[in-house]
Amino acid sequence: MSMLYGTMNRRRCVQTILMLGAGLLSGVGMPTPTMAQQQSRVVIVKTENRKVGIKRAMAEFDLAGFKGMPVAIKANYNSADPFPASTHPDTLKAMTQGLKAAGAGPMTLVERSGMGDTAQVLETMQAMDVAKEVGFNVVIMDDLRKEDFIRYSPPGSHWKNGFLLERHFVEAIRVVQTCCLKTHQYGGHFTLSLKNAVGAIAKIDPETGYNYMNELHNSPMQRTLVAEISKVYRNDLIIMDGLEAFVDGGPHKGTKVKPGVIIVSTDPVAVDAVGVAILRMYGTTPEVSRxxxxxxxxIKRAAELGIGARRASDIQLVPIGSDAQEFADRVQAELN
Incomplete structure (x- = not known):
C-alpha cells in the first residue's frame, strides 16, 4: 500500500500538481525556464568499484536539500536478470547509504517489473535485503489501487488517455533514480534514465482496466511516449551504473562491454545523451548509431519539452579518476 505523509504533505501534493501543470515547479532536478541557457553537469567517475565510484560522484553534488526530506527511489528491476539488465545490489546499497549519510528523510523504493512478478524480482535481485540493511521502505506497484496514482495528461502529449504516475513520485520532496546502460530491442532503442521512468507509471488502470503498456509498446511513437513521461516525472539525482553495459539486445540480455564508469547528474536528457555516446564508443545497434x-x-522529444539539455553544448562533463579525462574526451567527440 502506498505510504502517505499526512495532511501537510497532501497539501504539498496538490500544490505540486498545480505547479507542474503551470510549468512553475523548479527543484534540485527540475528544469527551470532558463535550462537552455545553463550547462547540465554530468559527473563521470572512471572506476571498477561501485561503492567508491558512487560515493565520489555523489560528493560532487550539494545534497543539503535532501536533509530530512522524504525521498522516492526508482531503480531498474524490469526483470530478475543480473546486471546490467537490472540494478546491481551494491549500486542500490551505495546510493541509499549515500542519501542516508546526507541526512535524507524516509526513503521509499517504488517498483514495477515488466518481465516478471515484481515481488519475486526484488527478492531475487536482493533489493529486499538491501532495504532491510539500509533501512528504507519498498512499494510494489502490482496491486496498487486507483488512489495510489496521480493521473496526468500533459499538454501536447501523445498518450491517448494520459497515464498514471505512482503517488510517491509526486508526494516525495526528492526523487532519485538509478538506471543501467543498455540498448532496448523492443522498440525503445535504448533504456537509460528516460526509459527507466516507464516503471514509475501504472501498467493497467485499476479503475478502467486500460493497459498503458500495450499502448506504449504497440505505438509507432513509443520513444516519444517514453520521453513525455518525464514532463511530470522529477529527477533530483540520477545515478547510471556503467561498469558494464549491453551494446545490443536488451533490456534483459545482450552483448556485454565494460566501460567502467559511474555517471551522475540531475538532468535525464544529459544522462541519456552521454549514455548513447558511450554505447556508440563500444559499437552498438544501427538504431542507436544513426x-x-x-x-x-x-532525447529529441525530451529536449523539445524542455526537460533538460537541448544540445551537446548544454552539457558540462566533469571527469573524475584515472583515465577519466580521456574517456570524457571520447564522450564529448561522440556528442559533437
Missing part, C-alpha cells in the same frame, strides 16, 4: 545523439527520438 544520426546525431540529439536526433535520437527519446
Amino acid at each position: 544520426g546525431s545523439v540529439f536526433d535520437q527520438e527519446q
Whole structure:
C-alpha cells in the first residue's frame, strides 16, 4: 500500500500538481525556464568499484536539500536478470547509504517489473535485503489501487488517455533514480534514465482496466511516449551504473562491454545523451548509431519539452579518476 505523509504533505501534493501543470515547479532536478541557457553537469567517475565510484560522484553534488526530506527511489528491476539488465545490489546499497549519510528523510523504493512478478524480482535481485540493511521502505506497484496514482495528461502529449504516475513520485520532496546502460530491442532503442521512468507509471488502470503498456509498446511513437513521461516525472539525482553495459539486445540480455564508469547528474536528457555516446564508443545497434545523439527520438522529444539539455553544448562533463579525462574526451567527440 502506498505510504502517505499526512495532511501537510497532501497539501504539498496538490500544490505540486498545480505547479507542474503551470510549468512553475523548479527543484534540485527540475528544469527551470532558463535550462537552455545553463550547462547540465554530468559527473563521470572512471572506476571498477561501485561503492567508491558512487560515493565520489555523489560528493560532487550539494545534497543539503535532501536533509530530512522524504525521498522516492526508482531503480531498474524490469526483470530478475543480473546486471546490467537490472540494478546491481551494491549500486542500490551505495546510493541509499549515500542519501542516508546526507541526512535524507524516509526513503521509499517504488517498483514495477515488466518481465516478471515484481515481488519475486526484488527478492531475487536482493533489493529486499538491501532495504532491510539500509533501512528504507519498498512499494510494489502490482496491486496498487486507483488512489495510489496521480493521473496526468500533459499538454501536447501523445498518450491517448494520459497515464498514471505512482503517488510517491509526486508526494516525495526528492526523487532519485538509478538506471543501467543498455540498448532496448523492443522498440525503445535504448533504456537509460528516460526509459527507466516507464516503471514509475501504472501498467493497467485499476479503475478502467486500460493497459498503458500495450499502448506504449504497440505505438509507432513509443520513444516519444517514453520521453513525455518525464514532463511530470522529477529527477533530483540520477545515478547510471556503467561498469558494464549491453551494446545490443536488451533490456534483459545482450552483448556485454565494460566501460567502467559511474555517471551522475540531475538532468535525464544529459544522462541519456552521454549514455548513447558511450554505447556508440563500444559499437552498438544501427538504431542507436544513426544520426546525431540529439536526433535520437527519446532525447529529441525530451529536449523539445524542455526537460533538460537541448544540445551537446548544454552539457558540462566533469571527469573524475584515472583515465577519466580521456574517456570524457571520447564522450564529448561522440556528442559533437
